[in-house]
Amino acid sequence: MSTDATTPGEATGDGTRGDLRWASVPALVRDAADRFGTAEAVVDLAGDEPVRLDWAELRRRVDNMAKGLIAAGVEPGDRVAIWAPNCWEWVVAVLGLQSAGAALVPLNTRYKGLEAADILARSRARLLLTVEGFLGNDYVSMLDAAGRPDTLEGIVLLRDTGTRPAGAITLDELLAGGDAVPDAELDARVAALDGNDVSDVLFTSGTTGAPKGVVQTHAATLRAFLDWATLVGLRAEDRYLIINPFFHTFGYKAGILACLMTGATMVPLPVFDVEAAIDAIEAERISMIPGPPTLYQTLLNHPRFDRSRVDTLRLAVTGAAVVPVELVVAMEEQLGFETVLTAYGLTEACGVVTVCRREDGAETIATTSGRAIPGVEVVIADPDGNRLGPEEPGEVLVRGYNVMREYFEDPEQTAEAVDPDGWLHTGDVGTLDARGYLRITDRTKDMFIVGGFNAYPAEIEQLLGAHPDIAQVAVVGVPDERMGEVGVAFVVPTVGAELDGDAVISWAREHMANYKVPRRVEIIDALPLNASGKVLKFELRDRATSGS
The missing domain is CATH 3.40.50.980 (Rossmann fold)
Structure with missing residues (x-):
């Protein structure tokens, strides 16, 4: 039975906290x-x-x-x-x-x-x-x-x-x-x-390429984003330009729900258009903009950028990629943000795991993703599950109320992701410093981020594999100045087929979301494999980065 909306609720587990004002x-x-x-x-x-x-x-x-x-x-x-x-x-x-x-x-x-x-x-x-x-x-x-x-x-x-x-x-x-x-x-x-x-089932792709439905509850969602809103300092006077898409956990939960909790005004944008964003900031007196680092860099680089048009900006929350210290400084000095924070999260953990604090310096904000939110544990482990010490790289494990209930009707994948002790195995590689601040250094799942959208090679490979003239394909992510990262596909044609990289890209645009479409396609005779027959992605990544 629900608790009255205006009184603290009783703790019932699965994320419900006694001081939450809302049961749902x-x-x-x-x-x-x-x-x-x-x-x-x-x-x-x-x-x-x-x-x-x-x-x-x-x-x-x-x-x-x-x-x-x-x-x-x-x-x-x-x-x-x-x-x-x-x-x-x-x-x-x-x-x-x-x-x-x-x-x-x-x-x-x-x-x-x-x-x-x-x-x-x-x-x-x-x-x-x-x-x-x-x-x-x-x-x-x-x-x-x-x-x-x-x-x-x-x-x-x-x-x-x-x-x-x-x-x-x-x-x-x-x-x-x-x-x-x-x-x-x-x-x-x-x-x-x-x-x-259950409040939502958000589908996210993984190493198998098949999207998995992350099941989350009202209580876990409310607790996570009440803490998030409190830590970042969102308040009723804020006017929040929501560029992150609502179909993503961040746009929906750190956007819609955080505004409901604090009274901040939602100003949604259907797509990120830099001129429309600048116009909205000026006309609506926007104070809060979250987004990937590329978003802020695009604002800074735009010819119509004028500090006087964005002088209401106060709060920025970013992440999803490496954030140069110089960008954090530019966001404060040129865009006028009083507070710039970085964070780390994933859909399986309600979208938020760690957050920098407002008192943190630019170096900490740029080089880490902050420390765990209240009620959540983060450890670094080796492949055997042994806990590692400060600055030792290993897989990021997360435990707490924010960890998903399950993958929708998929107990096997759920058991692979969450161990019997309740630790979510994120597939991300990182380190913790002596203060407990997290630094993400790699992704064991090969995911790359295109303009803020998570792109999963296994899923893209599965979609490209439906092309009648493609026998084998491997996709890697490479750095890109404008988008952060983009995909490069290495394709082995079927016997007798004549493939053209541009034609493959055109075909891909008809069959998958645009952020998944490879920026470049290389036609090769064979994929590099190890002794077990696994594709050597690091070789392909080196080749893609060098452009050879």
Whole structure:
């Protein structure tokens, strides 16, 4: 049974903490409306005219969304997917579906039809909430071309563009159905939610190439991002430009949920366009921008950059790549940030594990990812599980309330990731200094980060392997000045096939999200292998880096 939203809850395990004000995300929504009232909650600048919602209006729209979903047949414990860019409708949709008792399954806006269909099928999402026309994509047509899963019972268009794909209804039609749902029924749904209930299933790829659904609870999510918001210093006066996509754990949890907790105003951007970002910072008096290091470098390098246009900036949180000390200094001196922090997290640990503290110096912020958040342990271990001392490199292990409940319906992969003692094996290599500050030095899973998006070679290799003329393929990440890292694919053609690297890239653009598409394709006779037949990725990485 839920605890009242405005009083501390009882500890029930799995992340619930006695001083949390909320038993669930929907309880947080109601508390935010009560506390922040007519202050601006969301400002969406994407349309012809800005959409501005205060906290009370946000709750009203969330309640209406929830009642519409209840009328559409959504039951507690169901999964509902969102395939849309950052926008006010996304905020209402996620909070509405959770108020109906469902769990979120977000889809990457760069997905192609096959990628989306796979996650919809494996999550058995009952409904899909989506848009048409984002970046020229017709998501419903893409999904239908790939094969709409039988388990998907309906599609709701969050924005009415005048077209009506088969089997889809508009948001207005969904909301009209909810008029018949009494307030008491919705209140009962919200009251029944417990901290141990599932809040979201976020799919993340790994070494096998098959996306895995990370199951997380309301309590763990709320505790993690209350601590995150407190540590970074987010406050009600802040106006938060949310560039990180909502389909990613950071955009959704460190964005939407952290603002709900603190009263900060959300200003979502659907894509990162540097001119649009500068305009938004100036017009909306933005004070908070998180993002990968490349984002801040792009702002600094833009010809329209003028310190006077961004003089409201106060707080930045970055990570996801190496952060030069010079960039931290430039962010403070040229962009005017009072506070610049770095952090480390992964979806399997609720998106946050370590955070630098506001009193840390530029060297610490640039060269480490901070220390563990309260209630979370971080150790470094060798391949046999032995704990290592300060500055000794090994695998980063994490234990605490933030560790996922499981991979969705995948006990084998769950057991591989989380050992019997509760330690999450991250696959990242790092060191801890004597103060407990974490430095990430490598990734055992070969993941690379393209403009803030995690790219997994095994998944890209699997997608490229579907090309009829490709016999073998290996993908590595290499540094890139603009994007941070990009992919390079080494391809062995099938016998008799004539392959061209540019043609492979063109094919890839049609079959995978754009950040997964290799920047360069090299056609080779054979992949380098060790005695066990494993591809020698380090040789390929050296070759890709040298350009030979």
